[in-house]
Amino acid sequence: MSTKGKVIKCKAAIAWEVGKPLCIEEVEVAPPKAHEVRIQIIATALCHTDAHVIHPKFTEAIFPVVLGHEAAGIVESVGPGVTSVKPGDKVIPLYTPQCRKCKFCLSPRTNFCTKLSRVKNPIADQELMEDKTSRFTCKGKPVFHFMGTSTFSQYTVVSDINLAKIDDDANLEKVCLLGCGFSTGYGAAINTAKRGSQVRKGKVQLFDVAVVLEVSWRLSWKVTPGSTCAVFGLGGVGLSAVIGCKVAGASRIIAVDINRDKFTKAKALGATDCLSPSDLHKPVQEVIVEMTDGRVDFALDCAGGSEAMKAALECTTVGWGSCTLIGVAIDDKGLTVSLMDLLTGRTINGTLFGGWKGIDSIPKLITDYKNKKFNLDALVTHTLPFDKINEAFDLMYQGKSIRTVLLF
Template identity: 65%
Template sequence: MSTLGKVIKCKAAIAWEAGKPFSIEEVEVAPPKNHEIRVKIAATGVCHTDAHAVNPCFKAGLFPVILGHEGAGIVESTGPGVTKFKPGDKVIPLYMPQCGNCKFCLSPKTNLCERISKIKTPISDQDLMPDGTSRFTCKGKQIYHFMGTSTFSEYTVVAETSLAKIDAAAPLDKVCLIGCGFSTGYGAAINTAKVEPGSICVVFGLGGVGLSAVMGCKAAGASRILGIDINTNKFALAKELGATDCLNPQDFKKPIQEVITELTNGGVDFAIECIGNIDVMKAATECTSVGWGSCTLVGVPAGGESVPVSPMKLIMGRKINATFFGGWKSVECVPKLVADYMAKKFSLDALVTYTLPFDKLNEAFDLMHEGKSIRTVLIF
C-alpha cells in the first residue's frame, strides 16, 4: 500500500527530557510540505553532539525531541515544488544546509548558508521545519526536530536544501558517517587548517572525528602526525590510519603541550582539537610553532566556556580558527565525498566499531561514553 501523502507510523527514539535515557516509541510522521522530502532512514551513527543535546550542562534544546544527525536513507516521498529528488533516491540528510542562492552559498569563503547563519545555536535551533511547525507527533504531543535532520527515526522529513543525493551503490551503513563525524574531522584538516605537505601535525582526541582528522592530515601530505588521547586502546587504529606517534598525556609529568613542543623542535605546524575541552584547546594552541603555527578547534565545550588565549601567543604568529562541518559546502560536496569513499580514497569502515539494531540506541551511547567505540552505527 502506498504511503504517499499519508501519515506514517514508525519507530523513533524520543528524548522526553534532559539527562534521561531515550525512549523507543511509535511516532506519527506527517507527509512532506512544500520543498520538503520524507526519507526512510536506513542507518544512523551515534555522535557526541547528540549526547550534548540531552546533557543538562549544555541547556541546548527543546523537549521532547527526536535527535540524530548522522544518517543515510532512501527518499520515500517528496512535497510540492521538489524537482531534484524522487522516491528511491539514496540520500544523506544535512544539518548544514546549502540553499545555493544566499551570499554565503555564493561565496567561496565559507560553507555557511543563510538558513543557518541567522540562528544562535546550530546544534539545537533547527528544531522545527522552515514553516515553524513539526512533522512529528507522539501520544498526541508535538515532537521537536533536531538540527533539521532527526535521524533517530525510521522516517524523517527534511527541507530540500538539507539533503544530498548520493551514489545508488553506496552502502548506507558506512556513508552515514559522512553526515557528520568523518566530514567534520577530515575537512578540518583539509579545508580549514589547510594542512601542507611535509608539515608536522597533532590531533587531540582520537574518536571518530579525530581519527578522520588524522586521515585528512595524511591525505594532505603531513610528514608527521601526533595523536593525543588518554585512551591508549585507540592508538593502534590511529597508527593504521596515519598517525606516526601516539601520546597519552597521563604518561608525562609535564603538560602535554610542553612535551609536544620538545618532541617537534619548537612546536607543530598544525594542531587540531577534537574533544571540546577548554584545557585541551589551550594546550593545542600552545603547542603550535611561533611564527606560523595554526590551531583548529572542532570540539564544542559545555556551558558556553571560552578559550583562555594570551594575545602574546597570537602576536608571535600563531593563529586560531574553527570549523563547522569541516568547511564542506554540504549539498555540493557530500556526493563527492561518497564518490571518493567508493573509489577507496579513504576508509569509513575502520571507524565503525559496532553495528547494532536501532533498539540498542541507549547501549550505543553507553559504549561511546565508556570509550569502547569509535562509532556505533544503528540499523533500522
C-alpha cells in the same frame, strides 16, 4: 501500497527529558510540505553531539525531541516544489543547509548558508520546520526536530536544502558517517586548502582585491606535504582528522587522547606518535614542543574544553602555526588567549562540518570513498539494531566505540 501524502506510523527514539535514556516509541510522521522531503532512514550513527543535548549541563535543548543527525536513507516522498531528489533516491541528511542562492552559498570562502547563519546555536536550533511546526507527533503531542535532520526515527522530514543526493550503489551503513563525524574531521584537515584553490581558479575582477587576499590567507592554513600536525581527541572526528592529515601529506601526526585504547586505531590510520596526557609529568603541549624541536605546524582540537584548546594552541609554532578548533565540550569555559600567542604569528580558526558545502561535496566524498582514497570503514566499531540505541550510548560513554551504526 503507496504512503505518499499519508501519515506514516513508525518507531523512533525520543528524548523526553534531560539525563534520561531515550525511549523507543511509535511516532506519526506527517507528509512533507512544500520544499520538504520525507526519508526512510536505513542507517544512523551515534555522535557525541546527540549525547550533549540530554546532558544535565546542556541548557539549550527543548523536549521532547527526536535526536540524530548522522545518517543515510532513501527518499519516500517529496513535497511540492522539490526538484533535487525523487522517491527512491539514496540521500544523506545535512544539518548544514545549502540553498545555493544566498551570499554565503555563492561564496567559496564559507560553507555557511543564510538559513544557518540565522540560528544562534546549530546544535540546539533547527528544532522546527520552516513554517515553525513539527512533522512528528507522539501520544498526541508534537515532538521537536533536531538540527534539521532527526535521524533517530525510521522516517523523518527534512528541508530539500538539507539533503545531499548520493549514488545508487552507495553502502548506506558506511557512508552515513559522512553526515557529520568523518566529514567534520577530515574536512578540518584538508578543506580550507580546497576552498583556497577554488578562489584561486576563479575569475578575479579588478575590484575584488579582497578575494586576492583571501587566496593567500586560506592557502597559508592548509595542511601541507611534509608538515607536522597534532590532533587532540581520537573519537570519530579526531580519527577522521588524522586521516585528513595523512591524505594531505603530513610527515608527522601526533595523536593525543586520555584513552590509550584508541592508539592502535590511530596509528593504523596514519598517526606517527600517540600521547596520553595522564601518562605525562608535564603539560602535553610541552612534550610536543620537545618532540618536534620547535612545535607543530598544525594543531586540530577535536576534543573541546579549555585545557585541550589551550594545549592545541600552545603546541603550534610561532610564525605560521595554525590551530583549528572543532570539538565542543559541555559546560565549556572557553579559551583565554594571550595576545602574544597571536602577535607571534599563530592563527586560530574554527570549522563546522569541515567546511564542506554539503549538497555539492558529499557526492564527491562518496566517489573518493569508493576509490579508496580514505578508509571510512575503520571508524565503524559496532553495528547494532536500532532498538539497542541506549546500548550504543553506553559504549560511547565508556570509550569503547568510535562510531556505532544503528540499523532499522
